[in-house]
Amino acid sequence: MDRLFDKVIVRPPGESYKNCVSTNPQHSTIDVKLAQKQHKEYVKVLKENGISVVELEPLETHPDSVFVQDTSVIGASSGVAVIARFGEPSRRGEEKSIEKLLLDNGVEINRIQAPGTLEGGDVLVTDQGVVFVGESQRTNKRGIEQFARYFSHVEVVRVPVTKVFHLLSAVSYLGNKTIAISPHIIDVGYFKGFKLITIPEEELYANNMLYLGNKMVLIPAGYSKTEEKLKKEGFKPITLDVSEFWKGDGGVTCLNSPFYKSL
Template identity: 80%
Template sequence: MDRLFDKVIVRPPGESYKNCVSTNPQHDTIDVKLAQKQHREYVKVLRENGVDVVELEPLNPHPDSVFVQDTSIIGASSKRAIIVRFGEPSRRGEERTVKELLLKEGFKIKEIQPPGTLEGGDILVTDQGVVFIGESQRTNKEGIEQFARYFSHVKVIKVPINKIFHLLSGVAYLGNKIVAISPQVVDVSYFKGFKLIQIPEDELYANNMLYLGEKKVLMPAGYPKTEEKLKREGFKPILIGVSEFWKGDGGVTCLNSPFYKPL
């Protein structure tokens, strides 16, 4: 299997999800019941594709906690994990239950120390010995340096980000040295040596996609140009409704924290 993970952590949205931090103009129309249904469907698709899904309890005091990717970066091979320090202060505290779970599973934990900030959505892991990290509104230079010291066996490339919240909103790794990228928000020059699939400018949201191995790509429904482009490149898109997570400034990758095999 050529995907980067075989196991993930997820957390269903709680009743408070409608109060999440979001710049989306449709934020006020979030339907929590529909979000919960979409999340169950997401988990079902992961399990159908052989992913071991560890499901945490909803965390009502933290409306954004469904976006569990941001809490941690987990190295399956090294049995090391980083617990983040959120750049978005209102989200601090979401990471605690993830830390407890990983300690129970025997992981060696490193916590990002102030003034460092680091969020999982800024971290693009590849199987090429390279990890790209977005220096963004949420992840700073100190946080990136702490990551690089802890996971010293991989090369870290820092990518400046200012038009999107997180790097993974504009880049996805699709295995075999292939990257889906949106050049209007991410500078392609950092990805020399990788084959680039450019995502249509008017379908930026589709770039937040998750590679499930064997050419299967989980992506949001409703982006026909991206779907067609992936098919032409030999990929098999799996479409999923994530409208309520789009309204919360989240996407397909944000909903899980993978146990990365290359780390």
């Protein structure tokens, strides 16, 4: 299996999710019940594709905590994890229960220290010995330098991100040295040596996609051009309605924190 992970952590949205940090004009229309239903469907897809899912309880004190990817970057082979220091101050504290879970499972913990910031949504892990980390509104240079020290066995490449919150909003790794990218958002020059699939400009949201291995790619429903493009490249897209997470500025990668096999 060519996927990057066999196990993930997820956390369903709590009632407080409607108060999450979001720039989406439809933020106020978030339907929490529908979000919870969509999250269940998401977990079902992961399990159907042979991924082991650790399901945590909702964290009502942190409305954004469904976006569990941002809390940590976990290495399955090294047994080492980096715990985020959020660039978005209102989210600080979300990472504590993840840290406890990892400690209870014997994972070695490293924390990003102030003034460094790093969020998991800026970390693009590949199986090619290289990890790309976005320098963004949420992740700074000091955070990236610390991350590179903690995962010193891989090459860490810093990528400037100015037009979206996180690198993974515009770049996804699809196994086999292949990357989906939105060139109007991220400079393709950083990804030399990789095969690039360009995602149509008007379907940027679809570039937040999750590779499940065996050519299966989970993408948000409603992006037919991206779906067709992936099919032409030999991938098998699985579409899922994630409208309520779109309203919260999140996507399909944001909803899980993987145990990366190549880290």
